[in-house]
Amino acid sequence: MSLVQLKTELRQELKLTPQLMQSMEVLQMTSQELLEYLSRQAEENPLLDQSDPPERAYEELRRQAGWIDGGVRDRATFTHEEGAPEAGAMDSALESLAAFLRDQIHRLRLPKPLTALCEYLAELVDGDGYLAQEDLDGLAAMKIPQALTDQALDTLQSLDPPGVGARSLSECLLLQLSRRDGADPVAMDVAARFLPELGRKHYAAIAQKLGITVEAVRRAEAVVASLEPHPGRAFQPAEPTVYVRPDVFVAELDGELKVILNEYYLPRVSVNDYYLRLLKSSDEKETKDYLRQKLRQAKWLLDSLDRRGSTLRRCAEAALEAQRPFFSGQTGDLAPMTLSSLAEGLALHPSTVSRAVRGKYLQCRQGTYPLRYFFSLPVSGGVSRQAAKQALLALVREEDRKRPYSDQDLSRLLADRGILLARRTVTKYRLELGLGSSAARKK
Structure with a gap:
C-alpha cells in the first residue's frame, strides 16, 4: 500500500511582502520617526533626492489660522543627539544624591571601616532617598557586624537632605520631625502609627485612639503635609522636554473646516534624474542591477508615503465629520466613536486604523490632542x-x-x-x- 497521495487543495494565504512590511512600518511612524527614517533612506539609496519643503504654503496656512504653533517648522527643536549633553544641564555623575552624601561623609573624618560602609550605603540609596531593607539584610550575609551596620545607618540618616536613608515613608517623616526644634509629639505619633488613616482622612478615629481632639489631628496633618516624602527628589535629573509636532491640522479655511496634513516639515522626496539616465545608458550588468534594485526601493518608499498620507487624511476627515460640533466650538463633549466603527466606514481593517492614529497628534483651535482622543x-x-x-x-x-x-x-x-x-x-x-x-x- 502506497503512502504517497496526490490531492488538490484550495486555500487563501496572506504573505507579507517587503513592500507591504515597509508600508505598515511607515504608516505607524510618528512625525519625528518618519523624519529620521527618510534621512537614513536618503543616505543609503543614491536614487533618492531630498529638497526643502516650500515655506510659502506653510506661511499662507499660518496667515489664515494664526493659532497654529510657530515652532512646527523648527527642525532643531525636535532633534536630539545621543550623548550630547544639553547646555547648562546637570552632570549626574558629579551632582547626584550619592555624590552629595559621599562629600558629607568625607567631611566627618570617620574611621576607615565606618567611612567605607557609609559610602557603600550611600550608593544603595535610591532616587527618592530611601534604602531598601533587603540591602541592609544583605550586609549580614557579608559578615559585617550588626553594630557597625547600625552605626553606619545612623550616620547616613543624620546627613542632608533630612529624611535620607529611611526605609519607609513613616521613618522618613519621623527623621525630618526629629530635627525640628520643639517637635510636635502629636505629629510624630500620627507619622509613626496613623499614616494610612490620615490618608483616608479618618480624623475622628485617630483622635479617639490618641485621646485628643479632631482639631489637634488636623494641626498634626498640616505639620506632616509640610514634610518632604521624597528627600532625594531635588537631585533627580529633570526629564527631557518632549516636543509634540502635530501630524494633522483642522482649521477653518474660506469659512469651512478642513483637514490639512502637516507635511510642511518633511523634505520633498523624489528620484534622482541622473541615476535614471545612467540606468538607461549603462552597459554594465552589475551597475544596472544595482540601480534597478535601488529604484524599486525608492518607488516602494514613495508609494508608502502616499499611502500613509492618504490613510491619515481619511482617518482625520472621519474624526472631523463625527466630531464636527466639537471642532466648530459648539460643545466641549465628544460624540461616541470607536476605531472599529471608523474602520468599517472607511472600508479599512481596524489594525490599519490603529496603526494610522498611533502616536499621531491633531491640532485645532481648541488645542493639540492625540488623535486617539477623538475615539471615545x-x-x-x-x-x-x-x-x-x-x-x-x-x-x-x-x-x-x-x-x-x-x-x-x-x-x-x-x-x-x-x-x-x-x-x-x-x-x-x-x-x-x-x-x-x-x-x-x-x-
Whole structure:
C-alpha cells in the first residue's frame, strides 16, 4: 500500500511582502520617526533626492489660522543627539544624591571601616532617598557586624537632605520631625502609627485612639503635609522636554473646516534624474542591477508615503465629520466613536486604523490632542465616555464642599441627565480624573 497521495487543495494565504512590511512600518511612524527614517533612506539609496519643503504654503496656512504653533517648522527643536549633553544641564555623575552624601561623609573624618560602609550605603540609596531593607539584610550575609551596620545607618540618616536613608515613608517623616526644634509629639505619633488613616482622612478615629481632639489631628496633618516624602527628589535629573509636532491640522479655511496634513516639515522626496539616465545608458550588468534594485526601493518608499498620507487624511476627515460640533466650538463633549466603527466606514481593517492614529497628534483651535482622543467609547445613555467624564467633573465642581456627593449620589445625578452609569463605573471614572472620595473632598 502506497503512502504517497496526490490531492488538490484550495486555500487563501496572506504573505507579507517587503513592500507591504515597509508600508505598515511607515504608516505607524510618528512625525519625528518618519523624519529620521527618510534621512537614513536618503543616505543609503543614491536614487533618492531630498529638497526643502516650500515655506510659502506653510506661511499662507499660518496667515489664515494664526493659532497654529510657530515652532512646527523648527527642525532643531525636535532633534536630539545621543550623548550630547544639553547646555547648562546637570552632570549626574558629579551632582547626584550619592555624590552629595559621599562629600558629607568625607567631611566627618570617620574611621576607615565606618567611612567605607557609609559610602557603600550611600550608593544603595535610591532616587527618592530611601534604602531598601533587603540591602541592609544583605550586609549580614557579608559578615559585617550588626553594630557597625547600625552605626553606619545612623550616620547616613543624620546627613542632608533630612529624611535620607529611611526605609519607609513613616521613618522618613519621623527623621525630618526629629530635627525640628520643639517637635510636635502629636505629629510624630500620627507619622509613626496613623499614616494610612490620615490618608483616608479618618480624623475622628485617630483622635479617639490618641485621646485628643479632631482639631489637634488636623494641626498634626498640616505639620506632616509640610514634610518632604521624597528627600532625594531635588537631585533627580529633570526629564527631557518632549516636543509634540502635530501630524494633522483642522482649521477653518474660506469659512469651512478642513483637514490639512502637516507635511510642511518633511523634505520633498523624489528620484534622482541622473541615476535614471545612467540606468538607461549603462552597459554594465552589475551597475544596472544595482540601480534597478535601488529604484524599486525608492518607488516602494514613495508609494508608502502616499499611502500613509492618504490613510491619515481619511482617518482625520472621519474624526472631523463625527466630531464636527466639537471642532466648530459648539460643545466641549465628544460624540461616541470607536476605531472599529471608523474602520468599517472607511472600508479599512481596524489594525490599519490603529496603526494610522498611533502616536499621531491633531491640532485645532481648541488645542493639540492625540488623535486617539477623538475615539471615545459609548456608554449607556448614548453619550461618549469623554462626555460622561466631563459631566461627572462638572457635578463635583458644583457640589457643596461641606456635603460632597458620594459615588452613589453621582450615579443618580448623572442618570437624571440621561447618563446611565453604575456606581462602580462612577468610581472608576472619578479615579481616572484624579478626584478623591467624598471624604477626601469634604471641607
